[in-house]
Amino acid sequence: MSDSQDRPQQPAADPAAAPPAAGVAADTVGEVAGDAEATASLGRRLRYPRRVVLVAGAGRSGTSTLAGVLQRLHLYVPQPEVDADTTNPRGFGESAWVVRHHDRMLRRANVNMADARPDAWLDAARIAAMPNCRVPTSKFLEEQFGFGSEVVIKDPRLSWFLGLWQAAAVRTESTAVVVTMLRPPAEVIGSKQDHYANRLGAPHLAASWLNMMLHTERAGRDLQEGAGRSFVRYTDLLGDWTSTIMRLGEELQLQNVLHAGTTAVTDVDTFIDPALRRTERTLADMPISSRMRELVEETDAALNSMADPGGDTAEVRATLDQLRTAYVDLYADAEAVTRSTALAAVERGRREGREAARAESAPDGSGDEAGGAADAATGLARRAARRLPEPVKGRLRDLRGRG
Amino acid sequence: MSRVPADGLRNLQGEHEYDIVWPWTKPGGLRTGSTAVLRVKNEARSLPFVLPGLLRVCDKVLVVDNQSDDQTPEVAKQAAVDMGRGDQLEVLEYPFRVARAGAEHLAEPELSVHSLSYFYNWSFAQCDTTFSWKWDGDMVLTAEGELAMAEFGWRSFRKDVILKFPRHGLYVESESRAYLDLSLHNAEGWGFPIGPEWTYTKSFEWEVRRRPEDTVDAILPRGLCVELKWLDGDEFGHWTDPESFATSARNARKRYEWSVFNALSAGEVPPELIQIDSPEGTHVIDYVTKTWLPTAPRPLRPPNREPQPTD
Incomplete structure (x- = not known):
């Protein structure tokens, strides 16, 4: 994997200065949000080297703002987008297809968007490695390059699938770069508590933040040759967006940023x-354990140092490796301690499932025999399903999901 | 052996320098990370294509040379130095004749220094990371393969998981022409944790790796790796003889490769193979692994065949 700190900085020459490539016509592509310069310079922008900008990070950490900025500088956010709402009135900068695609894969993997389990990283990757997930991803990406050569993929679920998009970049002869947004964890947790009406609880949200950020950082090290990654503090972006974004453009060689016109600015x-x-x-302010708080603070400090120029060093990576291991240990301990709770929840779920099956099969209340038969049939079906090859299971899950 | 001695293995020949001490029992134990372990004999021609990808994605690459006479160790070191990654490569020597797969292997006791399983156990006992890749000296990662290997390496941290993916035969005729075989679908295990439940034992024709009961198999997609077959080389020399893979269902792949290799050597191109010619100035192996295979339309399949679910 290439190492971003070793990457030579290229001068900001305009790689699209050459005459238009045959077959590229500005009026054959979709509308580009932005300014009056757009139409005149669209042909130029389509000739920039293909880049996929993967905007990763915990939800509520400024990823929407960054995607919105890049979009206004004429990087392309695949359309249609997810609609803005009261939690993000200026829009999410998220492609609806990407959100649906990620959501479907997470469901198949039984992984929650804000999953705190370290095991979830392998579960998500196993699903994303399946041909019926990889092929649509690269096909979708290839289509987007018809509208812009620098494409922004942003979704709070994206971190689970950075490898999938890296592979799609390889298949579409493009280069995937990773931007990780950083926001003080207390603000992320606080924002999520507001967003989810405080249903999730600070300890879980802190664990979720650790799992997401420690593994997102690790995933972002796996880059194609010639690719790079950057870390951006949300506070820097809001405080002085020009210097923050220009640095990002230089680090990741984003031509739309390096050659942005005044209207876009x-x-x-x-x-x-x-x-x-x-x-x-x-x-x-939050009711989390001292060990968890310590891990969160140390992780936050290490990640923040990566956002400094030249801060993505082997020493910081080693520190984050240790913190990741410490989190995995902490989570394993917590799982072991709370095993009774998990077993009770599983049993409760089984009972509820059985009761629901009884109610469905015997709406007239005709009794337990029907319920017992339903249980037996379900058990048989489950045993048979376990013997099916994984690709067939995947297809059945898909069909079930569509049904 | 049904049980693995916790304190290691001692060989029948009394070669104590090559007794096996398990790495998890050594001072300091295992460190987090991945090591590609290559047991090689006369792979000097392949290693310059094999090693760069591995060095980019693994924390360490361990080359265990077994009586090469083509300067394999020197070539390996030079390849790593040329990349500026000499510190990631370790080259060791295993100085004993190792039984060839098939009848020769079957006749060798498991604790003999000449046994394949002893050789493998010794090689992997030199690995000091938590995860390992059992890699062959002729397997070349594609661009997508490098990313997948890096990703699944860290995602498998502390998991009982075997990482599997298919390798595609690449029969190399010259620097500019090769034949790619996309017809085989079986995904073999290449990535394994290091630990007491993951040692090798003897099987009929070769060695096998033990696995804990609840191990998960992670199947990675096709198009991640090619296996080089030099048409002017001795590609079956690690087998006792063709009789050793003539009958059992376990050896169907080897029989098939034998038939393809001999057909190509006789000038006949089997219909399931794809002839690939590289642009001038680019070696065909680089072209296939960096460009052709990564960007080939999916599903990957041989000519004139309908797509399969595992494509």
């Missing part, structure tokens, strides 16, 4: 709103 200026950072809290 003023668009971003209007878009960026320092008031977006609505949640300012501290970990001390």
Whole structure:
């Protein structure tokens, strides 16, 4: 894997200065959001080297803002997008197809978007490695390059699938670069508590943040030759977006950033709103254990140092490796301690399932025999299903999902 | 052996320098990371294609040379130095004749230094990381394969998992022409944890790796790796003789490869193979692994065959 700190910095020459390639016509592609410069320079932008910008990080950490900025600088966010809502009134910068695709794979893997289990990383990757997940991903990406040569993929679920998109980049002869957004974990947790009406609880959200960020950082090291990654602090982006974004453009060689026109710049200026950072809290405000708080603080510090120029060093990576191992250990201990709770939950789920099956098969209340038969039939079906090859199981799961 | 002695293995010949001490019992134990372990004999021609990808994605590459006479160790070291990654490569020598697969292997006691399983156990006992790749000296990663190997290496941390993927035969005729075989679908295990439940034991024709009861198999997609077959080389010399793979269902792949190799050597191209010619100035192995295979339309399949679910 190439190492971003070793990557030579290229001068900001315009690689699209050459005459248009045969067959590329500006009026045959879709509309590009933005300014009056768009149409005139669209042909130029389509000739930039193909780049996939993977915007990763914990949800509520400024990924939507970054995607919105890049979009206004004429990088392409696949359409249609997820609609804006009250939690993100300026939009998410997320392709609806990408969200659906990720969501479907997570469901198949039995992984939650904010899963705190270290095991979930292998579960998600096993599903994403299947041909019926890989092929649509690269096909989708190839289609997007018809609308822009620098494509932004952003979704809070993206970190689970960085490898999938890296593979899609290889298959489409493009280069995937990774941007990881950093926001103080207390603000992320606080924002999620607001967003989810405090249903999830701070300890779980802290664990989820650790699992997401420690593994996102690790996943971001696996890059194609010639690719790079960057870390961006949300506070830097809101505080002085021009210097933050120009540095990002230089580090990742994003031509639309390096050659942005003035109208695009003023668009971003209007878009960026320092008031977006609505949640300012501290970990001390939250009911989490001292060990967990220690891990969160150390992880936050190490990641933050990676956002400094030249900060992505072997020493910091080693520190993060140790923190990741410590988190895996902590989680394993917690799982072992709470095993009774997990077993009780499984049993409760089984009972509820049986009761639901009885209610469905005997709406007239005709009794336990029907329920017993349903149990036996379900058991037989499960045993038979376990013997099926994995690809067939996957297809059945798909069909079930569609049904 | 049905039980693995916790304190290691001692060989029948009394070659104590080559007794096996399990790495998890050594001072300091195992460190987090992955090692590709290559047991090689006369792979000097292949290693310059094999090693760069492995060095990019593994924390360490361990080459265990077994009586090569083609400067395999020197070539391996040079390849790593040329990449500026000499510190990631370790080259060791295993100085005993190792039984060839098939009848010769079957006749060799498991604890003999000449046994394939002893050789494998000794080689993997030199690995000090938590995860290992059992890699062959003629297997070349594609661009997508490098990413997959890196990704699944760390995602398998502390898991009882075997990482499997198919390798595709690449029969190399010259620097600019090769024949790619996409017809085989079986995914073999290449990635394994290191630990007391993951040692080798003897099987009929070769060695096998033990696995804990609840191991998960992770199947990776096709198109990640090719296995080089040099048409002017001795590609079956590690077998006792063709009789050793003539009958059992276990050896169907080897019989098939034997038939393809001999057909190509006789100038006949089997219909399931794809002839690939590289652009001038690019070696065909580089072209196949960096460009042709990564960007080939999916599903990957041989000419004139309908797609299969595992494509």
